[in-house]
Amino acid sequence: MRVLVAIGCDAYDNPPLQPLAGAENDAATIFEHLVAENWGEYDQAQSKLLLSPTMAALRSTIDAALFCDPPIEELTFFFAGHGGVKDNSYFLCLKDTEVDRMSLNALSMTQLFGWITEAKIRHTNLIVDACHAGGVVHDIGVLLNPNVIGKAGSLAISILAAAGSDEYAAESDGAGHCTGALLSCLKGETPVQTTRPSLDLVEVGQVVSRTMQGTGQSPVCWGINLFGVSKLAKNPRFSGGSAHISETFPGLASDDAGNEHIRAASDAIWEQYLSLTKEFDADRFLDVVQPVCANLEEEPAVASAFIMGLAATFGARIAATGDQFDVAILKSACAVALLPMAASSTHCADAIMQLSKEVVASIGEGTDQLLADLAEDNYALISKDGGIADFYFLPLRLMSILGWLGAAVHIQTIGGGSTALIVPKAADLVRLIMAHYTNSIVPVSDELTPYYLSFAAAADALGCEEELEEISGLLLTILHQRGGRIADSALSGEDALRFLTAVTEERYDEFRNILANPTSLLPAVLLVMDQRGLTDIADGAMKGFDHTNINIFVPNDFSTFGAGLIEDGTNFSLTIGHTVFSVSDLVSEWSKIEDHLGTDAILASPAVQISSLLASLLRPDRVAWFLVAGQAANTS
């Protein structure tokens, strides 16, 4: 069941709380749109509109509306009126509220969260159009406190607060500004998205925040969908048919085992969510969500709903930081979390395909951003706080960008989509990078390999054949100068500095423990050069790589390709000058691996291919070698 409780409080009995003019109107308009006009498909009988209620009236309404059997799946709680922070807790002020005894006659967030938890509500949308509403955030600690929420409690909540904790929420002409912006989204006057039939509060909130920029009021919006994508209202702008609210949380019965696995990880998920404003760490995210998905292997519909919910809310929060590549990384991590079930569950395969479309969209937006940034400043790709560390990290950054551009092309190709939108801008960006940053195309670390291979396999589609040849030549030349020595994947910052010291002082022997031995980048470059018809040039370098160990790792089962450690698989390991001498020797060994990859039944699934590719970009100690399998050598 879906329930809306809308409260608008214009009348205040006790000074200094002054009467308002638009709060009742706001609540009534929201109620009218979502309940009476049925744009939210909320239960008509159970949903309530309260105009200037007292605390007692609110309690009795909550008792009737929230505590029902079966428990409410999705609750939307709307409040317009006065609000404020007292003793580090946020209160909603009601008709009989007295500011010196708020704990008695105002509604605290602690109290509200307690009710939500006790009523076992699956997901709550909380909209507060009141002054200092960002102060609600102060109470997030309440959500994380197990004494308050109890074991059976819901931790899934999305919040739109009309103003920052130090701001006032404005109203004019009998309507709150934030509610006005919200209604504009709900009615389709302001577009939010066109791809899904319903709207999620977090994505609506991001648009509301953007439209209110510069008004002196900065709405705060955040939240986590733990049990699937929440559905605030139907999406009037949906382009794929009629807008509707689909089954809210498929397969999630209130006392389902799946719920417990999700709840058990909820603290860690919240922790990740709250730290998103610093940097999104895909590895840490996967460390938290992969075990949950592993526990949900028997319930793939629940797993995919869980992951799609996280993708929506985490994605919106990361998007607010302005880094679209980080959004692509988050969506990719979500797809990788479902990889173990991609071949066996259509729910998970469909979710991966949906997420991969969103990855492409984010890469597209990120590319637009970078093109604009580079048009303004040639040095836009240098980290503003990186300093000399960019001697090591800029080459990584450049190859990462190339790899993700390649991934966008692969996703479209594997998924049967069009590359017409992404290719022109991606090719422009590749050319700009090559125009300004050629000297930073340097093989600093073996973790370049998956990005290089992703770009290489997409170069034809991008029309960047010449750029690929130049990049391959640069990598090979510097690898040759360094005798095949390259840093191991994922070095700490301290070890990265040690590696650069080893390179500049040619003291490789003292730093062997941070070198990649064997390396995957060298065989990747040699194979790509062979496929581009540059075998003769690559052959000329082989003697310089004498004694270099090279490796191509292939898992037994690509469903495991996203795991932190892939236990079952084979390292095809060769030593130049011992088992291989020429590029053709390597190609001959590669052809056996290629045959093996060509017959891999699990890899035939597009969802597995896409999420395996994404896994290699998120955890670059593995390489999606299948990208270059089946590509005949170009002898022209």
Next chain:
Amino acid sequence: MTPFRYRSRIKEFNEAFTKQVGAELQKRREEFISSRNVQKFSHGRMWKTKPSEHGDEAGEMQALSFEMLSRFDDVVNHDLSKFVEARNRLVVGLMEQFQVSLYQTISQSTEKSGNTVAVGPGKSPAEAFLAALRMIEFGIDENGEVSLPQIHMGRDAFKKTVVDLEMQGPEFKERVEQVKAEKSELARQRERERLAKFPPAWEGDLL
């Protein structure tokens, strides 16, 4: 529940301890195998390589494990000698397993190729040493220099061999030197043949 858990600092401490043990193991391992011959694999238990005349085209990695026990009493009594002892036991325990695994692998390989010398009645340790030298192919290191074989022996066998070698006359030493010279020349010849298998190299560093 234990209060004051210092979770993150304890985690850091344990990670540092693991690193310390790892560094000590690396130091000990280098007594047997040069670090340039040590490879690190991130994933997978199996490996394959191109079949060679010596075989060994496929294999499976072996896990070495050693259990370390810290007694509550030792901790409560703050007996730091037990802490050092535990760390040393861990290093020694893992190294012993490594050595066993290393010598087993070499033994299996030499038995397969027939490169074995039996020391017994009628064959002195010095003669066995010379016979072994004749069987071994010398290598060439990365700098193009001949690298002489390493000799690993049990303590008693080593003592006996050294005593017996010292008792040999100049004629024996001459035979040893002759074998070394022949083997070195063969190694250089093989190295020339090996390097000839490379395609022509670039002129200088130019692509």
